[in-house]
Amino acid sequence: MGRGTVLRERRARPGGPGAAEGGAPAFDRLVHEPIRLGILSALSVNPSLSFKDLKALLRTSDGNLSVHARRLEEAALIACAKTFAGRVPRTEFRLTAAGRRALERYLAEMESWIRGLRGR
Numbered sequence: 001m002g003r004g005t006v007l008r009e010r011r012a013r014p015g016g017p018g019a020a021e022g023g024a025p026a027f028d029r030l031v032h033e034p035i036r037l038g039i040l041s042a043l044s045v046n047p048s049l050s051f052k053d054l055k056a057l058l059r060t061s062d063g064n065l066s067v068h069a070r071r072l073e074e075a076a077l078i079a080c081a082k083t084f085a086g087r088v089p090r091t092e093f094r095l096t097a098a099g100r101r102a103l104e105r106y107l108a109e110m111e112s113w114i115r116g117l118r119g120r
Contacts, residue, residue, distance in 0.1 A: 027106065027109055027110070028102065028105070028106055028109075030071070030072070030075055030077070030102070031077075031102055031103065031106040032106065033068065035058060035060055035064060035065065035068040036068045036071065036072055037106070038057075038058045039054060039058070039065075039068060039069060039072060039078065039093070040072070040077065040078070040095065040099055040102070040103045041103070042054060042057055042058070043078060043093060043094060043095035043099070044095055044100060044103055047094065048092045048093060048094040049092070049093055049094075050090060050091065050092055050093075051065065051066075051069075051090075051091040051092075051093070054069075054093060069093060072099070075098075076096055076098050076099075077095070077096060077098055077099035077102050078093050078094065078095055078096060078099050079093070079094050079095075079096050080092070080093055081093075081094075
């Protein structure tokens with residue numbers, strides 16, 4: 001696979017098609033990863049966040065945040081703007097329309113799965 005190729009697993013219904021062994025759903029792996037889900041969630045309630053703010057909010061390292069943010073940016077789920085304040089670089093992230101849709105789909109899948117587990 002080439003750089004920037006996004007892997008997606010099939011959508012799942014509890015115990016239905018797309019469910020992994022044991023009835024667990026196969027959520028969108030791009031969104032499901034905890035740091036990436038945290039980035040998307042934080043940006044869904046903020047117009048934009050700086051790298052520094054996201055790093056503090058998610059309690060992660062520079063390298064970890066950088067790798068996950070790049071993956072989301074390559075998939076066009078977030079946008080990144082790099083500027084300078086004097087000589088200090090500043091990186092700002094914002095959620096794209098595609099990112100908002102991906103997060104909403106993911107949350108709907110999760111809610112459906114939870115309802116299925118509760119027998120509703």
